[in-house]
């Protein structure tokens with residue numbers, strides 16, 4: 235079998251004929267709310283605004299859902315993917331607790347929304363398990379204790395139960411809670427479709443070039459078009475060129491992903507429970523999940539964004555390395571072939587969390603930028619906060635997710 239490199243299997247396997255096609259934006263438009271960026275964050279925000287009775291207009295530079303969200307591992311976990319201890323020492327325990335509770339609720343609400351809207355995205359419940367293999371147990375135990383003391387879910391699994399459950403050479407593990415795995419591209423398209431049904435308007439292949447703001451409105455300029463808006467929501471993953479002063483908040487990184495061929499039944503039996511998502515303590519960490527059609531997906535080998543000329547070689551090298559590391563974790567998969575190998579770009583923030591909310595230097599703007607590691611929950615968290623912000627009714631506690639935290 236030949237590995238397909240550089241393409242996300244979620245996008246690759248979606249029937250071309252069923253892929254929605256939105257027009258390019260041309261001419262003059264007006265809207266109360268303009269959303270720039272049609273990834274999961276933009277689509278979830280468009281849905282939240284439309285469901286609240288607004289008529290948002292979303293502009294996507296390329297195609298809906300084909301940025302980072304459609305290339306991600308598809309995990310909607312109740313945990314932001316950083317350590318509570320780190321967030322508490324950076325922002326204080328109260329803020330940290332609120333942040334962790336916010337992500338947990340967002341993961342729960344996100345899954346409930348996708349279910350309620352009947353979005354067919356292979357939504358599957360899974361336990362989220364953080365595991366120490368050989369080393370890292372002490373750190374993991376400390377993190378578990380910190381979460382326990384803060385009143386957050388953190389069930390410890392001793393080495394024996396962890397080995398039984400995960401079929402890994404584990405020295406300890408804990409469960410921050412339960413989440414879902416899903417097909418993130420289908421989730422994006424489903425949310426976009428639900429937003430459109432409620433009055434949202436979508437444009438594709440329409441990169442925003444500039445946003446000018448005055449006291450009364452903002453002007454969003456594109457090649458061949460302009461939109462006059464009351465509020466502009468930026469969900470472009472990282473700050474784009476027109477927000478130069480904000481770019482220093484993001485380090486451009488890439489994570490690599492491998493999806494294997496379907497596991498033969500004999501192999502599947504040797505890999506422990508299949509409704510579990512495993513994240514280890516390696517640096518960079520591995521995230522392993524199963525897909526609904528019985529494959530293994532592993533993500534990791536994160537590094538700084540490489541120059542374009544090195545990208546192809548690095549992709550082959552890093553995904554090969556990931557496959558080898560997966561084999562070290564699960565010797566039973568010997569002979570299993572990788573079917574897809576690809577990368578996902580992201581903007582790493584100083585504390586590993588998204589920036590969500592207004593910025594004092596940009597009136598009439600709202601932002602949801604940066605990705606929170608390991609989970610798509612940030613998209614749903616941002617959607618809720620931004621829909622509140624547009625209505626001018628931010629909760630007091632929302633500022634812990636913003637630029638001034």
Ligand SMILES: Cc1cc2nc3c(=O)[nH]c(=O)nc-3n(C[C@H](O)[C@H](O)[C@H](O)COP(=O)(O)OP(=O)(O)OC[C@H]3O[C@@H](n4cnc5c(N)ncnc54)[C@H](O)[C@@H]3O)c2cc1C
Pocket residue numbers: 270271272273274275276293294295296297298299300301302303304306307308309310418440441442443469470471474489521533536578580581582602604605606607608609610611612613
């Ligand atoms: C280390 C790490 C690991 C992660 N692991 C996982 C994981 O295992 N599983 C998981 O599910 N999630 C994971 N995530 C999270 C996930 O990647 C992000 O939450 C998600 O991709 C964010 O989607 P988005 O909509 O914000 O950005 P994107 O999906 O990138 O969307 C941004 C969109 O904006 C558009 N755009 C850019 N500029 C313009 C412009 N000028 N005009 C108009 N449009 C524009 C782009 O074309 C793009 O479509 C991880 C994140 C990190 C940091």
